[in-house]
Amino acid sequence: MLKLFKEIRRAGDATVGYPFQPLEMPAGFRGKPEHNEKLCIACGACAIACPANAITMELNADQSLITWDISYGRCIFCGRCQEVCPLFAIKLTGEFELAVKNKGDLRESCSYAVVQCARCGRPYAPAKEVDYARRVLASVGGVAATDIEKLDLCLDCRRADDAEAFQKQARERKGA
Template sequence: MFKLFKTIAKAGESTTKYPFAPYETSDDFRGRPEYQPEQCIACAACTRACPANALTIETKPNDNTRCWQLNLARCIYCGRCEEVCPTGAIKLSQDFELAVANKADLYQKAVFKLAHCQVCETPFAPKKAVQYALDLLVQSGLEPEQLQIRSQQLNTCPECRRKANMLEGENLMKGNGIQQEVLNEGY
């Protein structure tokens, strides 16, 4: 019997002391998603990429808000949200302990204000997303007059942009470079 205890003492510990000591995870371990709302632009790329529908976005034009929500109970820790996020607002952490006493603690939520169209005043996109697009244009080195035109386009809703780009029949013919005589001949 003494020989057995001596062998065990030489072998060391055969199990981890978890939960009394922290459990060491590998560097590529995918744990709880950590969300930084100050970096998020509410573009909804993560919600489209999430296979478990753990991420949702709800736009409320009446309240002038877009609500982003993460349900950790549904998350499968696949990492798709981290891959598609253009600003790095979601990162998977090493944390895997998700036990909570209250179900509401499994939800993370952020609310974003919507930008209004400069033509019709309807809310159409998150303000942070519009500003992010403008910042990218500034970084690209766009000339000031082009930047002003793009800024006006970005601050206009898609419907008003579509209406502004629609051309009358006469302008359509001139804009395409098609001669009027050719069109009158039935081509």
């Protein structure tokens, strides 16, 4: 028996001392998604891609704000939100201990302003997303100012403008 204890002592521990010592997670571990509110443009790609519907986006009653919300209790840590985010606003961390006493503590949310159409006044997109599109178009160069101005219009008003322009071109072709 004494030989067995000596052998065990010589061999050392075969397991980690978790939960008494921190557990180091390997590279690529999919833990809690961390949302960076400053990088996010509220495009909704993460909410669409989330198979567990842990991420949701909803307009408030007067449609002036869109609220991004994640429920870590529903999250299955699949990483789809990180994969589809165009600006890398969501990153999976190594954090996996999410036990809380209050279910409400498993939620995180933030709100973003929504812009209204310059012509009809209907809300159509998050302001940060429109601003991002405007910056991208400006940085590309060679984009007409009228195309950048169309960002201030909702989809229905853009379609109406395009249909009107198409009809005008058709009339000019007939006349020529």
